[in-house]
Amino acid sequence: MTPWNYPLLMAVWKWAPALAAGNTLVLKPSDTTPVSTLLMARIMGSVLPPGVFNVVCGERETGELMVGHPTPAMVSITGSVRAGRQVAEGAAAGLKRVHLELGGKAPVVVFADADLATAADKGKHRQGYKPVKVAVSVGNGRIRSVLFYKGELRKGAYVDIYVGSNFD
Numbered sequence: 229m230t231p232w233n234y235p236l237l238m239a240v241w242k243w244a245p246a247l248a249a250g251n252t253l254v255l256k257p258s259d260t261t262p263v264s265t266l267l268m269a270r271i272m273g274s275v276l277p278p279g280v281f282n283v284v285c286g287e288r289e290t291g292e293l294m295v296g297h298p299t300p301a302m303v304s305i306t307g308s309v310r311a312g313r314q315v316a317e318g319a320a321a322g323l324k325r326v327h328l329e330l331g332g333k334a335p336v337v338v339f340a341d342a343d344l345a346t347a348a349d350k351g352k353h354r355q356g357y358k359p360v361k362v363a364v365s366v367g368n369g370r371i372r373s374v375l376f377y378k379g380e381l382r383k384g385a386y387v388d389i390y391v392g393s394n395f396d
Contacts, residue, residue, distance in 0.1 A: 229255075229256045229257075229291050229294075229303075229304070229305040229306070229307065229311075229315070230242060230255065230256070230257050230258060230265065230306055231258055231306045231307050232258040232260045232261045235257055235258060235261040235262075235264050235265055236264040236265070236268065238306055239255055239257065239264070239265045239268060240268075242255060242304055242306075243255055243272075243281065247276075247280070247281070252279060252280045252281075252282070253280075253281060253282065254282045254283070254284055254294065254300070255269070255281075255282065255283050255284075256283070256284050256285070256286065256290060256291055256294055257283065257285065259285065259286060259287045259288075259290075262283075262285045265283055266283060266285070269281055269282070269283040288311075291305075291311075291315070292314070292318060295314075295315055295318035295319055295324075296318050296321070296322070298322060300324060301324060301325065302324055302325040302326070302327070303315055303318075303319045303324055303325075303326050303327070304326070304327040304328075304329075305326075305327070305328060305329070305330075306329040306330075307329075307330065308330065308331070309330045309331055311330075312328040312330040315328065316328065
């Protein structure tokens with residue numbers, strides 16, 4: 229099961245290892261972004277035997293039916309923590325292997341003209357890992373300021389400062 233963001237790449241990251249290991253697969257794209265996955269399935273269907281690369285579209289209930297079906301030996305999902313819990317609970321009943329990639333990892337991007345207090349405040353509402361990307365033109369003084377604000381997020385929060393080009 230793949231998320232709405234980066235639907236094509238996230239799908240490839242799911243199916244490529246499965247096919248390389250000799251498995252068949254059923255891929256369920258996000259109900260909001262299924263088109264690229266369906267196009268990919270059409271292309272893959274032109275080079276793979278029938279039944280090797282399969283796509284099922286639908287909403288949450290479709291995913292629940294897939295997880296609960298006795299055939300799959302493994303379930304992989306990239307999504308929210310809530311969705312991951314539901315998948316893990318459903319897969320546990322059948323003792324299926326599970327791969328969960330959960331939670332947001334959206335970076336906070338800080339440019340030279342950014343209001344640091346606002347940038348840090350917006351970053352507080354993101355869950356889990358909190359990378360901060362700082363444009364190289366911002367300079368070291370601004371990086372120290374961002375670290376100060378980010379340090380107030382919560383105890384144990386992980387902050388990764390990357391200094392580079394705006395185009396990296």
